[in-house]
Amino acid sequence: MTTTWIAAHRSAVLSPHEDFHLFEPRGFTDQTVRQSLRLAGGGDALRVRLSNRYGKEPLDIGGAHLATRTRGSGIDPVTDTPLTFSGAPTAVIPVGEELLSDPVERPVHAGEELVLSLYLPGDTGPTTYSAVAHDIGHIVPGNQLSAEVLDDTEELTTGHLLAGVDVLAPADTRIAVALGDSWVEGAATTPGADNSFPAQLSRRLTRGWIVNQGISGNRLLTDEAGEHLLARLEHDVLDVPGVSHVLIHAGLNDIGLPGAQSFPEPPTGAPTAEDLIAGLTALADRLHAAGLIAIGGTLGPYEGTIYDGVDTPQGQATRRRVNDWLLGPDQPFDAVVDIAAAVADPARPTRIRAEFNAGDGLHVNDAGAKAIADAVDATLFKL
Missing domain, CATH: 3.40.50.1110 (SGNH hydrolase)
Structure with a gap:
């Protein structure tokens, strides 16, 4: 596997100088968080990496779906694919650790825009995050993993929990x-x-x-x-x-x-x-x-x-x-x-x-x- 999308993360705890940057960590409770990503390169299969590296509590993943983006918060429902983790549709990520999904066999190419939807059923506390999201994310109450379009969303200008995407590319890539x-x-x-x-x-x-x-x-x-x-x-x-x-x-x-x-x-x-x-x-x-x-x-x-x-x-x-x-x-x-x-x-x-x-x-x-x-x-x- 070769990495095709990645995000460097920051601690969820503010340092003494963080007010200079105006970046704010946040948490989620019983919400679906939908974030888009644009792949730098392609391959025949992919897997997603989630992070609780800087979290203070175990992170409960109530479900994760991957789909092709249309526009805004919209996805192509035909491409909507539930992710699994060691064969299970849910997972708990311990404090300080990361989690890889099972591979999804689908061809992807450079420049393709995908959407990862995460359902977070419990109180996550401040999450591991990136100050600059690659795109505007969307938050809605409850489990809306497969919703074709999210209505009445809250926009998310920081990136959360998504650490990377790897693709099955030629061995010499x-x-x-x-x-x-x-x-x-x-x-x-x-x-x-x-x-x-x-x-x-x-x-x-x-x-x-x-x-x-x-x-x-x-x-x-x-x-x-x-x-x-x-x-x-x-x-x-x-x-x-x-x-x-x-x-x-x-x-x-x-x-x-x-x-x-x-x-x-x-x-x-x-x-x-x-x-x-x-x-x-x-x-x-x-x-x-x-x-x-x-x-x-x-x-x-x-x-x-x-x-x-x-x-x-x-x-x-x-x-x-x-x-x-x-x-x-x-x-x-x-x-x-x-x-x-x-x-x-x-x-x-x-x-x-x-x-x-x-x-x-x-x-x-x-x-x-x-x-x-x-x-x-x-x-x-x-x-």
Whole structure:
């Protein structure tokens, strides 16, 4: 099996800085949660991975159905397929664990939109979640797993419990994992359009594909907005079926929202450029030790961001030093993508170009994500 869709998750417990990001965990009780997903690649069968990795209580799955999406919350009833777990239609996922469904034998292809409906009969408590959903989800009371269209729904702008989809692809199929922060996750791109820069880059590839393990607010060195990159590397990269390449953008949140560091030891205060360089070097070394191709990315511009306290002279100096190192001869990656140059204002490279600015001076819009994807040499991904 090879992963074709994936979501990196955050803890259901808010960190001291979570109010900055305005992302809110939530739970469900006697509700059907319907979420859509667009496959990056195809195969002859598939299985779904559910997660209670950050939950505080065992998670009762009262039923799960998979179907082809029509539009909105609608599904094609002919394709509606109940999932089973070790042959059973229901399951309980223990705290801290994940669960794979039994394989469903049906052909799927790249770009196909599927819908997963979960019936959650008990009180889940705050759930394991992704801050940026790949599309708007829908919630309704009771068990409506097979409803062709959900009426009077509550919209869901975060992703919950769905960790991944694997497909039965040819044995030599290889994929890339995009790892990092909101620039990777596509935080400011259009919901449901699949326009993060990794998704747009994936559509340029002629063999294999890219899956997205970005977490908005995530850091290289600090456990906030999910585990820091070095801590989540094994689960979110090394354990992904079929991975051969990793593309990284990380460090902006360490610079803009400094806190106690988790690597290599816990000093306090803003990380220095040398701290970030040490972290990125350790990341590349671990990827190489696992036999993977490591592709670095320069840190994007953010001067003039609307968020108070993020843009500082010290932070700008740190970003410049890290980017100079990434573009120099001593960096440890197999290749480096100049993400910053792809979206920088030529007249003031510390800012995002106006036509690529999502509006907050810190993130790029769909056009900016396309500019990054177009700037990547696709031959780097010999998948």
